[in-house]
Amino acid sequence: xxxxxxxxxxxxQVRQDPEVPSAVAAIRTLLEFLxxxxxxxxxxxxxxxxxxxxxxxxxADSSVAVSSGGELFLRFISLTSLEHPDLSQCKKVxxxxxxxxxxxxxxxxxxxxxxxxTFIKDGAKILTHSxxxxxxxxxxxxxADKKRFTVYVTESQPDSAGRxxxxxxxxxxxxxxxxxxxxxxxxxxxxxxxxxxxxxxVESGGIINKIGTYQLAVCSKAHNKPFYVVAExxxxxRLYPLNQQDVPERFKxxxxxxxxxxxxxxxxxxxxxxxxxxxTLLFTDxxxxxxxxxxxxxxxxYL
Amino acid sequence: MYHRxxxxxLSRRKPNEGKELTKEEKxxxxxxxxxxxxxxxRKNEKGPSETExxxxxxxxxxxxxPVATQKAPSALPAPASAPIPVPASAPFHSSPAPSPADxxxxxxxxxxAERRARQETDRAAKQPGSSSSGIxxxxxxxxxxxxxxxxxxxxxxxxxxxxxxxxxxxxRQQIPLRSDYGYKVSLFSxxxxxxxxxxxTQLLSIPSTVIHPSIVRLGLQYSQGIVAGSNARSVxxxxxxxxxxxxxxxxxxxxxxxxxxxxxxxxxxxxxxxRPLSASMGNAIKYIKKEISNIPSQCKEEEAKTKxxxxxxxxxxxKIVLAAKAISKYAIEKISDGDVILVYGYSSLxxxxxxxxxxxxxxxxxxxxxxxxxxxxxxxxxxxVQRGISCTYVLISALSYILPEVSKVFLGAHALLANGxxxxxxxxxxxxxxxxxxxxxxxxxxxxxxFCERVQTDSFxxxxxxxxxxxxxxxxxxxxLENWQDVSSLGLLNLVYDVTPPDFVDLVITDxxxxxxxSVPVVLRVKNLDQ
Numbered sequence: 001x002x003x004x005x006x007x008x009x010x011x012x013q014v015r016q017d018p019e020v021p022s023a024v025a026a027i028r029t030l031l032e033f034l035x036x037x038x039x040x041x042x043x044x045x046x047x048x049x050x051x052x053x054x055x056x057x058x059x060a061d062s063s064v065a066v067s068s069g070g071e072l073f074l075r076f077i078s079l080t081s082l083e084h085p086d087l088s089q090c091k092k093v094x095x096x097x098x099x100x101x102x103x104x105x106x107x108x109x110x111x112x113x114x115x116x117x118t119f120i121k122d123g124a125k126i127l128t129h130s131x132x133x134x135x136x137x138x139x140x141x142x143x144a145d146k147k148r149f150t151v152y153v154t155e156s157q158p159d160s161a162g163r164x165x166x167x168x169x170x171x172x173x174x175x176x177x178x179x180x181x182x183x184x185x186x187x188x189x190x191x192x193x194x195x196x197x198x199x200x201x202v203e204s205g206g207i208i209n210k211i212g213t214y215q216l217a218v219c220s221k222a223h224n225k226p227f228y229v230v231a232e233x234x235x236x237x238r239l240y241p242l243n244q245q246d247v248p249e250r251f252k253x254x255x256x257x258x259x260x261x262x263x264x265x266x267x268x269x270x271x272x273x274x275x276x277x278x279x280t281l282l283f284t285d286x287x288x289x290x291x292x293x294x295x296x297x298x299x300x301x302y303l
Numbered sequence: 304m305y306h307r308x309x310x311x312x313l314s315r316r317k318p319n320e321g322k323e324l325t326k327e328e329k330x331x332x333x334x335x336x337x338x339x340x341x342x343x344x345r346k347n348e349k350g351p352s353e354t355e356x357x358x359x360x361x362x363x364x365x366x367x368x369p370v371a372t373q374k375a376p377s378a379l380p381a382p383a384s385a386p387i388p389v390p391a392s393a394p395f396h397s398s399p400a401p402s403p404a405d406x407x408x409x410x411x412x413x414x415x416a417e418r419r420a421r422q423e424t425d426r427a428a429k430q431p432g433s434s435s436s437g438i439x440x441x442x443x444x445x446x447x448x449x450x451x452x453x454x455x456x457x458x459x460x461x462x463x464x465x466x467x468x469x470x471x472x473x474x475r476q477q478i479p480l481r482s483d484y485g486y487k488v489s490l491f492s493x494x495x496x497x498x499x500x501x502x503x504t505q506l507l508s509i510p511s512t513v514i515h516p517s518i519v520r521l522g523l524q525y526s527q528g529i530v531a532g533s534n535a536r537s538v539x540x541x542x543x544x545x546x547x548x549x550x551x552x553x554x555x556x557x558x559x560x561x562x563x564x565x566x567x568x569x570x571x572x573x574x575x576x577x578r579p580l581s582a583s584m585g586n587a588i589k590y591i592k593k594e595i596s597n598i599p600s601q602c603k604e605e606e607a608k609t610k611x612x613x614x615x616x617x618x619x620x621x622k623i624v625l626a627a628k629a630i631s632k633y634a635i636e637k638i639s640d641g642d643v644i645l646v647y648g649y650s651s652l653x654x655x656x657x658x659x660x661x662x663x664x665x666x667x668x669x670x671x672x673x674x675x676x677x678x679x680x681x682x683x684x685x686x687x688v689q690r691g692i693s694c695t696y697v698l699i700s701a702l703s704y705i706l707p708e709v710s711k712v713f714l715g716a717h718a719l720l721a722n723g724x725x726x727x728x729x730x731x732x733x734x735x736x737x738x739x740x741x742x743x744x745x746x747x748x749x750x751x752x753x754f755c756e757r758v759q760t761d762s763f764x765x766x767x768x769x770x771x772x773x774x775x776x777x778x779x780x781x782x783x784l785e786n787w788q789d790v791s792s793l794g795l796l797n798l799v800y801d802v803t804p805p806d807f808v809d810l811v812i813t814d815x816x817x818x819x820x821x822s823v824p825v826v827l828r829v830k831n832l833d834q
Contacts, residue, residue: 203817203818203819204809204810204819205819240810240817242637242711242744242746242809242810243742243744246637276819277806292819292821292822295818295819295821295822295825296822296825299818299822299825299826299829
C-alpha cells in the first residue's frame with residue numbers, strides 16, 4: 001500500500017462518515033495497511049513501516065488527533081509483539097485486537113456524553129467554542145434528557161466553524177446565539193459554565209484546541225466559571241508544552257499551509273494550548289478526571 | 304488516632320515545657336488511673352454516687368471523708384447540672400462541674416501530653432534497644448491501637464527522652480555521640496546543629512575496631528563538606544560499602560545475609576552522626592539491605608560477595624549514570640535556540656544537561672544564580688565556562704532584576720516528596736516563586752531514585768542546620784559576628800534545604816519521562832509494583 005493509496009483511503013473514511021473522529025480514521029487506515037502489508041519480514045520492519053505510514057498521514061492531515069491515534073496504535077502494536085514473537089501469528093493477533101480496539105473507541109463518544117450531560121442543570125447557559133462533535137453529542141443527550149438550556153457559540157474565525165455548530169444545534173431545537181470571538185469577555189458574566197472539546201490532551205493535563213480556547217479559559221477563570229473539557233481517551237498525546245511557543249510547528253498550521261508556505265512566521269496558527277491550571281474537569285471515556293489525573297492515565301496507557 | 308497528632312505537635316513545643324510537665328504529668332496519670340477505676344466501680348451505684356462523679360476529678364488520694372464534706376454543698380447544684388452522665392468519660396472532657404482547687408480544668412493539650420507520656424513510658428519499657436534510626440518504622444500493634452508511625456530521631460532533638468534513647472543506642476554500637484553546637488533559633492530547636500571544627504572522628508579511638516576505615520574517611524568527607532551534592536554523596540557511599548563488602552569475612556556460625564546487615568547498622572549510625580543522611584542515600588541503603596538479605600544461605604561467601612558488588616555497580620550504572628543520559632535526552636527537547644536558561648547553585652544533573660545540549664549545537668546562554676554561604680554556583684560557572692557556554696553570574700538578591708530576560712529555569716532536586724513537593728537547596732523555592740510571577744516555566748530535573756515516600760508541606764519540620772560559624776564573613780580584617788555567642792539575643796541560622804510546592808513547578812524531568820509534579824506518587828506506585 002503506497003503513500004497515495006493510504007491518503008486516499010484515509011480521505012474516503014473521513015468523507016464517508018463525517019462523524020468519525022480523525023484519530024479513528026487514522027487507526028482504521030493503519031489497520032488496513034497492516035492487513036495489506038506483505039513487505040514486512042520482521043516485527044522491527046513492521047514497526048518501521050508503520051512509523052513511516054503515520055508520518056505520511058500526518059502530512060495529509062496535520063491535526064494532533066491523527067498523531068495521537070497513530071502513536072496509540074504503535075504502542076498497542078509493540079505490546080502485542082512482546083507476547084507473540086512469530087510474525088504471522090503476531091499480525092493476526094494484531095489485526096484482531098485492532099478491530100476490537102476500533103469497536104471500543106467508537107463507543108467512547110457516547111460514554112463521554114453520558115458522563116457530562118448530568119453536569120448541565122436545568123436553565124443553564126452554556127458557552128462553547130467553535131465546532132466540536134463531542135460537545136454536540138453532550139448537548140444532544142442533555143436535550144434528550146428534557147433539560148432546558150441555552151447555548152452561546154463563538155464564531156471562531158478564520159473558518160467560521162461556530163456557525164456550523166449553531167446550525168446543527170438549531171436542528172436539535174436548542175436555543176443558540178452566535179457571538180464574536182472578541183465578545184467572550186462580554187458574554188462571560190451571563191454564562192454558567194463553559195464546555196469545549198479538544199483536539200489533543202497533553203501530558204500536563206492541558207489541552208490543544210482551536211485558536212481562541214486559551215482566551216476563553218482565561219476569561220472563565222477570571223469570572224470563576226467552571227471550564228469543562230470533553231475528550232475521548234485516544235486524544236491523549238505524549239506532548240508536554242511549557243507555553244504557547246513550545247507547541248510543535250507541525251500542529252499549529254494546516255497540512256497544506258505547512259507544505260506551501262516558506263516563512264511560517266507570517267501565518268496565523270490554527271490551535272493554541274490551554275494550561276491545566278485553567279481547566280476544572282476533563283470528561284473522558286475513562287471517567288471524569290482532574291487535570292493532574294491525566295498524567296496518571298497516560299502513564300498507565302504508555303508505560 | 305490521637306497518637307499521630309501528639310507526636311507531630313511535639314516537635315513544635317518549646318524546650319522548657321518537657322521538663323516542667325513530667326512530674327505533674329506523672330501525678331496526673333496516677334490520679335487519672337485511679338479515677339477510672341473508681342468510676343468503673345461506682346457506675347453501678349446510683350443516686351448520690353452521681354455527685355461523687357462530679358467531684359472525683361478533684362480529689363482521689365485523700366480518703367473519702369473530705370469528699371463527703373464536699374458532697375453536701377454540691378448536692379443542690381449537682382442534680383441540676385446536665386453533664387452528670389458525661390463525667391463517666393471525664394478524662395476526655397473538661398468537666399463543667401465546679402473546678403477543682405488545685406488544678407485548672409483539663410485542656411485538650413494537657414490531656415494529649417498525658418497520653419504521650421504514657422506512650423513514652425510504654426515504649427521505653429517495651430524496647431530496650433530500638434531498630435535502625437533515621438528511617439520511620441511502622442510498629443504494627445494489635446487492632447485496638449492504630450498503626451503508630453514514629454518520627455525519626457533527627458527531628459526530635461528537643462525531646463530529652465528521644466535523645467537519651469539515641470545515646471543508649473549509640474553506646475551499644477560503640478559510636479561517639481556528636482554534641483550540638485551553639486544557640487539554636489527556637490523554630491528549629493528540634494534539629495541538630497553541629498560545628499565543622501568538631502568532627503566526630505576526633506572522638507574515635509585509634510584504631511577503631513567497630514567502624515571500617517573507608518567509612519570513617521567517608522564520614523569525615525561528609526562532615527567537612529568535601530563530598531557534597533546528593534549524587535556525589537550516594538556514589539561515595541556505595542563505593543565505601545563496596546570496600547566494606549570486599550573486606551568482609553563471615554564469622555563462624557553466622558549467615559552472611561544477616562550478619563552483614565547487622566554490621567552495616569553501626570556504619571549507618573556513624574554516617575548519620577557525621578551528617579544527616581539524604582533521601583537518595585536512604586534509598587540506596589534500603590536497596591543494599593534488600594539485596595544482602597536476599598542472598599540464599601547456600602551461597603558461598605566469595606560468590607555472594609561478587610554478586611553484591613555487581614549489584615551495587617549496576618545500581619550506580621542504572622540509577623545514576625544512565626538515568627542522567629535519559630534525562631538529558633528529554634531535557635534537550637525542551638531547550639530551543641535562543642533560550643536564556645537560569646540555573647541555581649551546582650546540580651551535577653543540570654550541568655550535565657547543559658553540556659550535552661551545547662554539544663548538540665543548541666544556541667543558548669546561561670545565567671547562574673548563586674547564594675551565600677556555600678557559593679556553589681561558582682563551581683557550576685567554572686565548569687560551564689570551560690565548555691565554552693556563555694554565562695552570566697548573579698547573586699540571588701538580583702533575581703527579580705534578571706528574570707525578565709530568562710526564558711526557562713532549570714533546577715536540580717535533593718529529593719521529590721510523595722505529595723509533589725520538591726526538596727532542594729535553600730533558595731530554590733524563592734527562585735520558583737519569583738519565576739512563577741514572571742510566567743517563566745520552571746523545570747525540575749530529578750532521577751527516580753531520589754523519590755521518597757515522605758510527605759512535607761513546609762521547610763521547618765525536617766531540615767538540616769549547617770555550621771552557624773559559616774555565616775561569619777571577614778572583610779578588611781574585621782569580622783563583625785566574631786563574638787556572636789556572647790550576645791544572648793542573637794542566633795545564627797544556616798539552613799541547608801527548603802521545599803517548593805508543586806504549583807510553582809511546571810515540569811519534572813525524570814528518567815521515566817516528563818511528568819507533572821503531581822504525578823510523583825504515581826511513579827512511586829509503579830516503582831513499588833516493579834519491586
